[in-house]
Amino acid sequence: MVHHIGIGVVGAALLAAILAPSACNPLKSKEDTPPPAAQVQADAATSQSVEDAARLYLTDLYSKDPARVRRALSANAGSVGVSDAQVAAAVADNQAKPTPKEIVIVRQEVQHMPPQGHSASVWFVLVRPDATTQTGRLAAWRRHGGSWTFTLAGY
CATH class of the missing domain: 4.10.910 (30s ribosomal protein s13; domain 2)
Structure with missing residues (x-):
């Protein structure tokens, strides 16, 4: 019992x-x-900061040695993780803008790494003047209050 x-x-x-x-x-x-509103705002600010920093890094890197960047992207072409549909959508969206950019950020993933800071992956498309494209991925990390540090896969 x-x-x-x-x-x-x-x-x-x-x-x-x-x-x-x-x-x-x-x-x-x-x-x-759902996360609190303050956390949502902080995540949005972090995502925007990594996107801005990634675009600046890629623009600077590409202006210094475009051939080397293209070789790195070609060497890493199969492992980028961006679908053809995402590339086409990003390129179409970019061409619809009044001043198209040479580097288009397709998607990004930012992760918290307590207590150090954040890590991120940024997928991008390099759009050349002849309308051909190459995709690439940046790995990034940042300590709290610091600036983003990037590495280009295959570079």
Whole structure:
């Protein structure tokens, strides 16, 4: 009899743990709750800062040695992680602008690395004047309050 009561108590506890709201439940993921507005703003600012810094880095790197950058992109062509549809959409969006850019940021992923800072991956398209494109990826990291440091895959 005691055994059956114990099984009932354990079963009820598991059922309560599954049905409890995620704020009270250690078994449910905290990802179900939306982040606070301040965190959303900080993430947006971080994403914008990495995009601006990546564009500046790539522009500077490309202006110094464009042939070497193109070789690095060619060597790394199969492992970039950007689909043809994403490239086409980025190029079309860029051409629709009054002043098209030579470097288009396709997508980025920024991750928090407590306590150090952030890491990021930035996928971009290099659009040449003859309308041909090459895709590439930057790896980036930043300590809190510091500037972004980039490496071009294959460079």
